[in-house]
Amino acid sequence: MSLGPIDDLYREVILDHHRHPRGRQPLADPDVTAEGRNPSCGDEVTLQLNFDGDRISAVGVDARGCAISTSSGSMLADLIEGMTVAEAEKVADAFRGILHGGELPADLDLGDLEALQGVQKFPVRVKCAILPWVTMLDAIIAHKQGRAPRPVSTEGVNASGAPMDVNVKERDA
């Protein structure tokens, strides 16, 4: 039986990250630990970062939930370790754009993350894919501002009616 777009959604690289998540090892002495939770579906992610100046020197991601959220968290750990904060934010923005129907950026190598492009055909699953990234953005903002991270969710809508995942940055504005 052909499952059509399902084959696009659950590509082998995604299933591999789901089965063998990278960066699962908790950091011994994290600079910041952030929690993301989608209450209505139960996806949870604990994300830890260490910084070396402007650079993300170590990443720990423990994502518990569906294959989309766990693989996205695993890819995040793979991708952003060693990046500057600005680079990691750029990747998060690009990934969000893709999930909402945009094209892959020509000037940015998203690695395995490109495989999650199939999620754009499944609007109800965007919140699963973006959860680790929104959690990361909040962790970065918290680190910059010297405050404790706040639990984030990618469910619901913000004041302007946009999905929550668009606007974690605005929350602090």
Next chain:
Amino acid sequence: MRSRHAAAERAAAGGLLRERFPILGRSVNGRPLVYLDSAATTQKPEAVIAAEAAYYRTSNANVHRGLHTLGDEATRLYEGCRSAVAGWLAVAPAQVSIQRSATAAINLVARGWDHHLKDGDAILVTEMEHHANFVPWQMLAARRKLELRVLPVTDGGELDLARLDDLLDGRVKIVAIGHVSNVLGTVNPVAEICGRARDVGALTLVDAAQSVGHRPLAFADTGADLLVFSAHKCYGPMGLGFLVGRPEVLAELEPLEGGGEMIEWVRLEGTTWAEVPHRFEAGTPNVAAAAAFPAAIALLEELGLADVRAHEQELTGYALEKLAALDGLVIFGPGDPARRGGLVSFHDPQVHPHDLSTILDQLGIAVRAGHHCAQPLHRRLGVVATTRASFGVYTARDEIDALVAGILEARKVFAP
């Protein structure tokens, strides 16, 4: 019984009155819709849809106000709903308050019993409650400094009645229990529990959202002081729920909302309330939904609730058998379909509920994945989320076969 069983088996094969439910003719993702989410909301028969539209086309006016023909027709339709529900549950119309949902009805009670409560009193709920019958009591307990006690669930998915003696003492002033669990399917012995609650002087409320319209049920059968249910879970429209109660209890309940409709006399110095049940019905109600709900009751009466129940039980037994045959699948709740409502929740260690739900949706199959508004129960079960298949009168046995085939497809995707 034998002939009922044979009839139920025939019905299970094809579903009952499927042709009356227009939505069942549509396709989803290129496949015929297989709707297995009736515990979230049932689909609506043409008669209900037509009645709601007819109200707006021909009789729309506000109720209990205008002294004109339309106002009179709207009022008759609205009060006709109250009478229909009253007749259905074998109570007097004055024992039925029309609310916007079962949740609203529970909140009304949780806010309206204050004058009977004092510091240190206790409320007893169960571990398997829907959030609608848990959070309002938790809020009341916090607001009034009461103790919230929770009757636990056994490993077999039933209430641990052995704990009832410990938990139900003279300090308990309110007992709130679900009749049929929306996750486990468990049918709780509400009459027994309500009887024991009455012995200690506690008010009893039964959340019958998963049982009214799914089995023969009179209000008196539950032994409760108060019962709530919603129309949309028994083939009626959304935006309509009911509070049904013993007259002497309703008379003691304070209204939650003030406004029009619920008053008798309003003076600058103060207001007197309308009689029960109108004092609980401030503001313009959902008259269109009320006008339509009797059509749902009529359909269920046409089928006969004993046959509706037999059909759901037959399907549940079939689903339990087929799902149990899937290697490794964990099924929650009692194993005997006679002790369950028409739903089955399960956990597949090979496929997360969201992934399963997405794959099933591609096959046109609608199931519920998540915590089903029962997080404390899921914590007890040791899982964050489950997948639930739930059945209605229109559900056919081959739809359960489609579900099982879909689970096998999902397992193929996730096979190592």
